[in-house]
Amino acid sequence: MKFATTRAGLIRAGVFFLVLLVIPIVGGPGYLLNTLIFTIMYAALSSSWNLIGGYAGYPSLGHVAFFGIGAYATGIIFSDSVYGGYAPFFLLPVIGLGVAFMSIPIGWVSMRTRADVFAIVTITLLFITQTLAFNLKNVTGGAQGKSVAPAPFDVGTYDWPFYYAMLILLAIAMGISLYFRRSKIGLSLATVRADEDKAHGVGVRVTAVKLIAFAVSAGLVAMVGGVWAYYVGFIYPQFAVDPLITIGMVLMAFLGGRGTLWGPVLGAFILVPAQEYFAQAFGASELYLIAYAAVFLVIMLFLPRGILPSITERLARRRASAAGAARDGASPTPSALPTSEVKVVR
Amino acid sequence: MTENVLEIDHLTKRFGGVTAVNECSFTVQKGTITALIGPNGSGKTTAFNMITGYLKADSGQIRFDGETIVKPRPADLYRRGLSRTFQQARIFPELTVEENLVVAAGYSWRQLFGRRVSESDHERAKEMLGEFRLDTLAGLPSADLSYGQRKLLEFAAVLMSDPTLVLLDEPTAGVNPVMIDTMEQHIRDRHAAGVTFLIVEHDMQLVMRLCDPVIVLDQGAPIAFGSPETIQSDPKVLEAYLGS
Ligand SMILES: Nc1ncnc2c1ncn2[C@@H]1O[C@H](COP(=O)(O)OP(=O)(O)OP(=O)(O)O)[C@@H](O)[C@H]1O
Numbered sequence: 001m002k003f004a005t006t007r008a009g010l011i012r013a014g015v016f017f018l019v020l021l022v023i024p025i026v027g028g029p030g031y032l033l034n035t036l037i038f039t040i041m042y043a044a045l046s047s048s049w050n051l052i053g054g055y056a057g058y059p060s061l062g063h064v065a066f067f068g069i070g071a072y073a074t075g076i077i078f079s080d081s082v083y084g085g086y087a088p089f090f091l092l093p094v095i096g097l098g099v100a101f102m103s104i105p106i107g108w109v110s111m112r113t114r115a116d117v118f119a120i121v122t123i124t125l126l127f128i129t130q131t132l133a134f135n136l137k138n139v140t141g142g143a144q145g146k147s148v149a150p151a152p153f154d155v156g157t158y159d160w161p162f163y164y165a166m167l168i169l170l171a172i173a174m175g176i177s178l179y180f181r182r183s184k185i186g187l188s189l190a191t192v193r194a195d196e197d198k199a200h201g202v203g204v205r206v207t208a209v210k211l212i213a214f215a216v217s218a219g220l221v222a223m224v225g226g227v228w229a230y231y232v233g234f235i236y237p238q239f240a241v242d243p244l245i246t247i248g249m250v251l252m253a254f255l256g257g258r259g260t261l262w263g264p265v266l267g268a269f270i271l272v273p274a275q276e277y278f279a280q281a282f283g284a285s286e287l288y289l290i291a292y293a294a295v296f297l298v299i300m301l302f303l304p305r306g307i308l309p310s311i312t313e314r315l316a317r318r319r320a321s322a323a324g325a326a327r328d329g330a331s332p333t334p335s336a337l338p339t340s341e342v343k344v345v346r
Numbered sequence: 347m348t349e350n351v352l353e354i355d356h357l358t359k360r361f362g363g364v365t366a367v368n369e370c371s372f373t374v375q376k377g378t379i380t381a382l383i384g385p386n387g388s389g390k391t392t393a394f395n396m397i398t399g400y401l402k403a404d405s406g407q408i409r410f411d412g413e414t415i416v417k418p419r420p421a422d423l424y425r426r427g428l429s430r431t432f433q434q435a436r437i438f439p440e441l442t443v444e445e446n447l448v449v450a451a452g453y454s455w456r457q458l459f460g461r462r463v464s465e466s467d468h469e470r471a472k473e474m475l476g477e478f479r480l481d482t483l484a485g486l487p488s489a490d491l492s493y494g495q496r497k498l499l500e501f502a503a504v505l506m507s508d509p510t511l512v513l514l515d516e517p518t519a520g521v522n523p524v525m526i527d528t529m530e531q532h533i534r535d536r537h538a539a540g541v542t543f544l545i546v547e548h549d550m551q552l553v554m555r556l557c558d559p560v561i562v563l564d565q566g567a568p569i570a571f572g573s574p575e576t577i578q579s580d581p582k583v584l585e586a587y588l589g590s
């Protein structure tokens with residue numbers, strides 16, 4: 001694996017963010033911006049989850065708890081009786097830092113377990129948070145929900161601040177991913193993911209890097225939750241701490257490729273629009289969830305490591321076999337691929 | 347008086363009904379290449395695991411470098427100069443050969459936030475890569491290495507911390523004869539540079555040429571200790587190997 005910032009990588013990122021930057025200005029159908037906000041939101045969530053679930057190999061299923069905490073923090077500080085303006089956005093770093101610190105003991109306890117046990121421990125985090133949201137009625141409003149300060153933005157460009165806030169959070173999550181990979185944090189996380197016991201044995205600061213990844217990941221997810229709460233304006237426990245949000249961020253990373261920079265983003269840009277499409281095609285019934293799961297299943301069957309790693313591997317093999325064929329004086333043909341690869345392509 | 351780097355005192359480990367290591371006591375003198383041999387299942391790896399903090403002993407004491415290790419933890423011991431390798435070579439296959447060395451070299455808190463592989467990391471790794479003739483493979487994912495090369499890489503990596511004592515668990519098991527000679531030479535080189543070794547090994551010819559003294563373990567406890575010659579002619583040792 002090479003982690004040098006290649007020119008191609010810079011151009012890819014530049015084009016991606018430039019396009020997203022101008023879309024609101026260029027305009028389009030009314031639903032476009034709304035769909036994009038949720039797509040970018042999930043890309044940011046999944047990229048943040050990827051820090052701990054992908055790079056560290058600790059597949060948390062409880063991350064929506066931090067999303068909910070961020071949402072409620074925003075909802076509680078900016079309740080419907082105050083004037084919000086842009087203040088909720090400026091408060092996000094505080095919420096992010098607060099949740100990051102708060103998550104350290106949680107991470108410390110839960111990451112004493114591994115793999116499937118860890119996944120289950122983190123699920124309980126989800127349910128504890130949801131139960132608290134339902135029961136701490138004085139602060140959360142319980143099942144009646146909690147309304148957030150109305151956002152005083154122009155009708156014509158109402159979505160813009162939320163859109164750009166989500167985009168900035170995505171950029172931050174991806175920037176941190178890139179930083180992790182290019183620093184010893186990423187190097188250490190890779191050893192934790194591959195063989196944590198061995199990592200201890202060569203003096204890797206295992207606990208520290210795991211907690212760093214967990215806390216940063218939790219803090220980012222909480223910030224996304226804060227923007228979401230302000231955007232939707234009214235939060236209920238079952239939506240702020242929705243298992244589907246957790247599943248969404250995990251599936252998107254799995255789909256695009258865990259432990260890759262663009263995998264979670266790609267996963268979000270496939271799954272969120274697909275979900276919206278199926279929701280419309282199948283009406284309000286929950287049938288769309290089945291279609292959604294089917295898409296996921298099909299891709300995972302054919303590209304089990306996620307889209308990006310599978311494609312990268314295929315390209316590398318094709319290049320290697322092409323080089324080999326060239327050495328042998330033959331022209332590179334698709335049939336030079338190993339048969340197992342051909343099967344994957346079909 | 348010769349100094350002991352490692353003193354094991356009445357170490358015991360049970361797995362259910364099996365007593366893998368039973369009231370085991372031995373010492374490793376500074377500057378030696380000590381062998382720990384014994385039939386399969388005699389508790390050699392289990393002893394290694396307790397010494398390096400991978401397993402909690404049921405009872406007994408471990409002293410390393412003159413200090414009693416109250417709560418052995420792999421990372422602490424590694425940083426203090428006690429390195430080990432595993433019977434089944436354990437490396438990080440996703441990392442490059444060079445990165446496997448860099449990550450084992452240790453780093454400060456400040457370096458943790460710094461470059462993945464810095465200039466000074468390159469320099470330190472370069473020496474070790476040269477010593478182990480791995481320089482041409484430095485940038486390769488270590489998943490591409492042969493089994494013997496992996497054993498070599500694992501050995502090289504745990505040397506990055508400049509250890510005083512290295513525990514090798516079957517360094518030549520499953521590798522080709524040329525690689526066995528290479529491994530032997532590297533052990534000799536490092537021994538000459540002042541490193542003490544405790545080696546678990548089934549290749550008796552290698553043990554006889556390389557190690558002195560030899561500790562023989564049977565059913566979790568030492569049954570013989572001495573030079574290779576005395577061990578070879580010890581009836582208890584022959585019985586342990588043939589009778590099992
Ligand atoms: N984790 C474990 N759980 C249960 N029993 C174990 C465990 N580890 C080792 N044992 C048992 O303890 C005994 C000693 O095993 P150990 O691996 O230490 O032997 P060894 O001397 O290293 O053998 P070999 O030469 O085959 O590597 C064996 O009977 C083994 O089955």
Ligand SMILES: [Mg+2]
Pocket residue numbers: 390391392433515
């Ligand atoms: Mg063993």
